[in-house]
Amino acid sequence: MSGHANSLKAVLLALGANFAIFVAKLAAALITGSGAMLAEAVHSLADCGNQGLLLLGMRQAKRPPSDDYPLGWGRALYFWSFLVAILLFSVGGVFSIYEGVHKLTHPEPLSWPWLAVGVLIFGLLAEGISMRGCLQEVRKEQGDRNLWQWFRESRSSELLVIFGEDSAALLGLLLALLAVLATMLTGNLLFDALGTIAIGVLLVVVAVLVAVEVKGLLIGHGVEPKQREAMLGFLRERPEIECVYNLLTLHMGPDVMVAIKARMRAAASGRAQVDDINAVERDFRARFEAVRWCFFEPDVDD
Known part of the structure; x- marks a missing residue:
């Protein structure tokens, strides 16, 4: 009815994509000794943790009813989805904004920029595969609505989170790639710092939108x-x-x-x-x- 059974595939695809990106960023950090790339690797590892929390929520939601929980554990999924939105806001968005402001005040030259470009392009491909799988599941419940209408009306919290995460990740990687290329072409480190801030703002906006929708489910949403x-x-x-x-x-x-x-x-x-x-x-x-x-x-x- 709401596509919850179809969401597991989207969560697993997102987990696989984020783990592959984490490995690529970690390898680049070890090769170049770049602290910024290591921070990005930790960021991708945190994204893997987000998918792990969603999987935990989906598992808990299957617990049978009891005297203490006569209507079951289904709404546990909303709690974990809301927690992921908070982590996306804090660990993802706020940290990226802080990092961008730090780069503005303490600019550092890019190390191994072409390796960074390669990692970002690989990240775009991996996240693109994850987004494609997510959209396949979204279309199963989207009907004749556009994506924004589906986002506002869907009751599949885990699919909402994955869609928001994948959208933010794709746009963030694209912004990062443009920022790195602009810095390489001009030699102006301002582009790198502004790109990092823009990514942080993007993550904060997506996290707030996801949190607002999941909040409605936590309070008690009826069917579509x-x-x-x-x-x-x-x-x-x-x-x-x-x-x-x-x-x-x-x-x-x-x-x-x-x-x-x-x-x-x-x-x-x-x-x-x-x-x-x-x-x-x-x-x-x-x-x-x-x-x-x-x-x-x-x-x-x-």
């Missing part, structure tokens, strides 16, 4: 608007239901909880009405597979 309309349409077409008073939905990670309040059509007996309600719930779950909990309240008034 089109999905809710489909649910209402299904209920209104049922011959057992005379009027739908209210429909409440809540995402619990990959699963959905639904509460329905409706006036039932007259039945021959109380037992017959119970059978009608059970039939509606059974068919509702069959139609909307992500619905794990369905609470039905028959009533005569709203």
Whole structure:
């Protein structure tokens, strides 16, 4: 329903890309002795940690319900996604801005610039593969919406994070490449410092956007608007239901909880009405597979 099952592939692709970039940057740092390249290697390793946190969240979300957690652990995924957004903001964005300001006040000549260019181009290729896989999963739930509409309406927190991370990484690598090339061509170290600051600002903006969306899921988001309309349409077409008073939905990670309040059509007996309600719930779950909990309240008034 929301594409949670499709997100694992995108997370693993991002993890593989970030680890490959980390190895390339670490090798370049060891060869050149560049502290800046070593810092970039640590940055890529931190990105790998972000994917690890998402995988942990996806695993925790599968824990079964218990007396202490009657609706399961699905929303644990939102906590870890929010934590990744915070790390992207602090470790990625703020650190890059600090590094750029430091370069402005204490400029250092580029060491082995062509090696840096090679690493950046390799990073662009690796992140491009990751982004391609992410977009394949996004399209499965995007429908006729543009990417911004999908980003605002999606309930797949882990896919939101990967999309944001990959977008920021691609644009950041491109900015870094342009900054390094401009510095090589002009000899002006200002381009390198400004490029680093621009990357930091980009990461901060993406982190804030992702955090805002995941915050809504942490607080308690219902299903996507089109999905809710489909649910209402299904209920209104049922011959057992005379009027739908209210429909409440809540995402619990990959699963959905639904509460329905409706006036039932007259039945021959109380037992017959119970059978009608059970039939509606059974068919509702069959139609909307992500619905794990369905609470039905028959009533005569709203």
